[in-house]
Amino acid sequence: MSDMRKSSKNKALKARERIPDDGYNFEIQCKYPPNGVPRRKWERMCMSWNTKDWEKKSKVGRENRKNDLCRHTGGSKGFDKHRRNLEKIKGKKVGFAEVLLHTHATKECKKRLNDGEINANDYNKLQFVTDRSKRSYVSYMKKLENKYGNTDCDDMEVWESLHPECQGRQLFGVGSSDPHFVLTGTTSSTASVSDTRQLDELQKVQAELEKEREARQNIEARFEQFEQEREQERVEREREREQERVERERERSEHARWQKYMEAKFNKFGKK
Structure with missing residues (x-):
C-alpha cells in the first residue's frame, strides 16, 4: 500500500498541493487516487489511514525501518547489486559474509580488511556501523561454523533464524532485494x-x-x-x-x- 500512498502523494505535489515531506495528508490525497484505483475506493482507504492511531503506528514503523534497515554503508544501491559488483571486482563468487562486511562495516574497518591488518574472523577487531549489524554478523559466522565446521558457505535459514522479528517484512541485511540471491548468489522463484x-x-x-x-x-x-x-x-x-x-x-x-x-x-x- 505504501507505493499507492506515494503515487497519490506525487500526484498531489504535481498539482501544487501542500504535503509534508516526511508524511502524508490524506484529506488532500483522497482527491488524487493512484492509477487504476477507483475514486470512491481510494477515498475509503484514505479515511482508514487518516486517524491518529494509524499515524502513530506509521511513525513507529518509519523509525524502526530507519534503525533496523537503513543504517548501512551501501548507499541507495540494493544489496543484490552490491553482491554483483563485489563478484565483478573480485572475479569470483563471494559469500554473504563479504556482502555484510562491505555494506555494514565502517570505512576504517573495510580499509584494514583490504590492507590485510585484520580478517573476517577477527570478531573483536571488526567495527560495524551499528551494534545490531555486528551482533548479527558474529552470530551468523559462529552458527555456520557450528553447523558446517567452517564459514566458507552461506545458509539462508541460519540468517533468517537470527531475525525472527523480520518475518513478513524486509529481512535485515537484505532490504527489498531477493533474499535468496543476496544470501546465496542464486535467484529464488x-x-x-x-x-x-x-x-x-x-x-x-x-x-x-x-x-x-x-x-x-x-x-x-x-x-x-x-x-x-x-x-x-x-x-x-x-x-x-x-x-x-x-x-x-x-x-x-x-x-x-x-x-x-x-x-x-x-x-x-x-x-x-
Whole structure:
C-alpha cells in the first residue's frame, strides 16, 4: 500500500498541493487516487489511514525501518547489486559474509580488511556501523561454523533464524532485494520481496476492481431488464390502444349503417 500512498502523494505535489515531506495528508490525497484505483475506493482507504492511531503506528514503523534497515554503508544501491559488483571486482563468487562486511562495516574497518591488518574472523577487531549489524554478523559466522565446521558457505535459514522479528517484512541485511540471491548468489522463484508485496497489493486492488465491475454489470443487467419490461409494457399499451381504436371504428361503422338503415325505413314509411 505504501507505493499507492506515494503515487497519490506525487500526484498531489504535481498539482501544487501542500504535503509534508516526511508524511502524508490524506484529506488532500483522497482527491488524487493512484492509477487504476477507483475514486470512491481510494477515498475509503484514505479515511482508514487518516486517524491518529494509524499515524502513530506509521511513525513507529518509519523509525524502526530507519534503525533496523537503513543504517548501512551501501548507499541507495540494493544489496543484490552490491553482491554483483563485489563478484565483478573480485572475479569470483563471494559469500554473504563479504556482502555484510562491505555494506555494514565502517570505512576504517573495510580499509584494514583490504590492507590485510585484520580478517573476517577477527570478531573483536571488526567495527560495524551499528551494534545490531555486528551482533548479527558474529552470530551468523559462529552458527555456520557450528553447523558446517567452517564459514566458507552461506545458509539462508541460519540468517533468517537470527531475525525472527523480520518475518513478513524486509529481512535485515537484505532490504527489498531477493533474499535468496543476496544470501546465496542464486535467484529464488520470486523476483524480490518488494515485487512480491507490490504484486499482492496489485492483486488486492484488482480483486476490488473485479467486485466493482461485477456489481456494475449486475446493475446494468437489472437496468436492461427494466428497460425491456418497460418496452414490453409500452408495446402492450400500444396494442391495447390499437384494439380500442379498431373497436371504436367498428362501433362507428355499425352505428352509421344502423342510422342509414333507419333513415331509409323512415323515408319509405313517409312515402306511404
